[in-house]
Amino acid sequence: MTEDPIVLAQRLNHWFGTGSARKQALYDIDLRLERGSFTVLVGPSGSGKTTLLTLIGCLRLVQEGSLHLMGHELHGAEEAQLVAMRRRLGFIFQAHNLHESLTATQNVMMGAQVHRGVAETAAGGAARHILGLVGLADRTDYLPANLSGGQKQRVAIARALVGNPDLLLADEPTAALDKDSASEAIDLMRRIGAARGMTTLLVTHDPRILDRADRILTLEDGRIVADRRTG
Amino acid sequence: MTRLLQRLLGRLPIGWLQLTHNPMRFAAALVGVAFANVLVFVQLGIMNSMGTAVLQPYSFFSADVMISASDANALTDGGNVARQWLLQAMADPDVVDGIGLFVGNVPLDRASTDIALTTFGIDPTKPDFLSPLIADDIALLQVQDSALIDRLARGLPRDEAAAIRPQSPLAFETQGRTVTAYSTFAGGGGFGGDGYMIMSDQTFLSLFPARRSAAPDHILLRLRPSADVDATVQRLRKLISDPELRIRSYADAGQEELTYQQTKRPTGIIFGFGVLIGVLVGLVIVYQVLSTDVADHLREYATFKAMGYDQRFFMGIVLEEALILGILGFVPGVTVGGTILTVMGKVTTLPLAVTWSMAATVFVGTVVFSALSGAIATRRLAAADPADLF
Numbered sequence: 346m347t348e349d350p351i352v353l354a355q356r357l358n359h360w361f362g363t364g365s366a367r368k369q370a371l372y373d374i375d376l377r378l379e380r381g382s383f384t385v386l387v388g389p390s391g392s393g394k395t396t397l398l399t400l401i402g403c404l405r406l407v408q409e410g411s412l413h414l415m416g417h418e419l420h421g422a423e424e425a426q427l428v429a430m431r432r433r434l435g436f437i438f439q440a441h442n443l444h445e446s447l448t449a450t451q452n453v454m455m456g457a458q459v460h461r462g463v464a465e466t467a468a469g470g471a472a473r474h475i476l477g478l479v480g481l482a483d484r485t486d487y488l489p490a491n492l493s494g495g496q497k498q499r500v501a502i503a504r505a506l507v508g509n510p511d512l513l514l515a516d517e518p519t520a521a522l523d524k525d526s527a528s529e530a531i532d533l534m535r536r537i538g539a540a541r542g543m544t545t546l547l548v549t550h551d552p553r554i555l556d557r558a559d560r561i562l563t564l565e566d567g568r569i570v571a572d573r574r575t576g
Numbered sequence: 577m578t579r580l581l582q583r584l585l586g587r588l589p590i591g592w593l594q595l596t597h598n599p600m601r602f603a604a605a606l607v608g609v610a611f612a613n614v615l616v617f618v619q620l621g622i623m624n625s626m627g628t629a630v631l632q633p634y635s636f637f638s639a640d641v642m643i644s645a646s647d648a649n650a651l652t653d654g655g656n657v658a659r660q661w662l663l664q665a666m667a668d669p670d671v672v673d674g675i676g677l678f679v680g681n682v683p684l685d686r687a688s689t690d691i692a693l694t695t696f697g698i699d700p701t702k703p704d705f706l707s708p709l710i711a712d713d714i715a716l717l718q719v720q721d722s723a724l725i726d727r728l729a730r731g732l733p734r735d736e737a738a739a740i741r742p743q744s745p746l747a748f749e750t751q752g753r754t755v756t757a758y759s760t761f762a763g764g765g766g767f768g769g770d771g772y773m774i775m776s777d778q779t780f781l782s783l784f785p786a787r788r789s790a791a792p793d794h795i796l797l798r799l800r801p802s803a804d805v806d807a808t809v810q811r812l813r814k815l816i817s818d819p820e821l822r823i824r825s826y827a828d829a830g831q832e833e834l835t836y837q838q839t840k841r842p843t844g845i846i847f848g849f850g851v852l853i854g855v856l857v858g859l860v861i862v863y864q865v866l867s868t869d870v871a872d873h874l875r876e877y878a879t880f881k882a883m884g885y886d887q888r889f890f891m892g893i894v895l896e897e898a899l900i901l902g903i904l905g906f907v908p909g910v911t912v913g914g915t916i917l918t919v920m921g922k923v924t925t926l927p928l929a930v931t932w933s934m935a936a937t938v939f940v941g942t943v944v945f946s947a948l949s950g951a952i953a954t955r956r957l958a959a960a961d962p963a964d965l966f
Contacts, residue, residue, distance in 0.1 A: 431882060444590070445876075446594045447593060465582060504883075
């Protein structure tokens, strides 16, 4: 591929703690994610998957090595730049983290309104549209307390996608879902992501997801030990 | 309300939605803010009434300059002033007239009441030294043992006071003499007495045999209409260079007494602390509500942070909540505070009421201090680390 990668990591190292308690979490990570790909990151607990995801998601500062996100070097980037970069990303967490006081539509609107200049009515319209795409057209005015676990996660997916992110980062998005809901959630991410040319990087332990991936990266002890392309 | 706030803020009113999501907690928070408002209103009301009560007796008289003893911090305090200084002051070209003002506390002995009236003795031939509302009745004081009595005095039945006229005067015993009130004026109970009485200096001296006509409590001077009061005061200070005297404009004397009562006397300081405590209670309540609210929503805030919302956005939410609490808490606060002051005013006859300026001050103060609480509470937002969500 000749196109610029959406993520390009080179000799990326990361540590936690200081002094004698300092522990290295990532070792010389080299990674290239192509635009539009659907990549799954697997590995045992403590292998560094989440650390890598949070570095790519601009939620931690790069300590050593190079990490380019959408052409921007994150090593040495200031907080304001990281915040601006995060607006171009979509996040889905293991827990839905929906705001309990906001309806499904309002929760999704938060994903749209982070982009300055998006009018209230436009954000509301976009939110209802994407809630329709994830099959919740009849639940737009429901509070999270009145939604099932699968429905809440679908609202969280809608919230992550409504801003048309370039890169979707998902951390165990199906961990709290039953088999059908998990399958449905992954299908949604794949379908909407493909339609919008979005790149997805998904961390999971769920073997049911692996056969949906274009590429499977395996991380162990902070190192990429396997890189398998399935497509 | 949600739509209105949405239009005002140009975004979802998350603070409002958060507060109203738990109606019981919201109501409790509003009660807390209202309680703090009531505390402040009551204390401010008492402080204000002190101000009104302190300045009230000054309004009975009309003068430009007042000469008092150096220890006279109040109209009713301090030593006497030699009448010779009145004659000396008259040497100034801008001083046109002067009188001695006698002040004493007179117990009113009647079958049904046992009250004390702050009593002023004046020269009854000089109506210009009385306020126009009282001056019309000054001729009545030329009769020995006559007086004008405060119809709003604490302990004086209103219907009885309203019936007092030259044709139907009120006679009462005091200091072993019978004094007759032929007319009334509007005063009211203060912190130092139950009301006021005005009589001639001769009647006053007959009630206080130990006092001498040559030593009034204060000297009041009137100046030519075009005279510069401050310049005349300066000249008089040079002319009467007695360190035992205080020579001030009449307006300054009132303000200085007000400052003295509010900042030097225990009552003023206590009520001042009361206001401070009310403000602190409000600050703590709003802070507690907001910081708990922030703590309860840390995951949601962290999610918003991950999505790219910046610190300004979160401060906006917390300040939105603070302002809602401050504004909505003010409404029951002013209602209950006003009711309490009205009841207290009726019981004590002190001029206790919520004034527009007081309400505006408390409202602005509530909003400002709520915002301050909110600003402090936003420090807890630092704990919302989006990296912890993974």
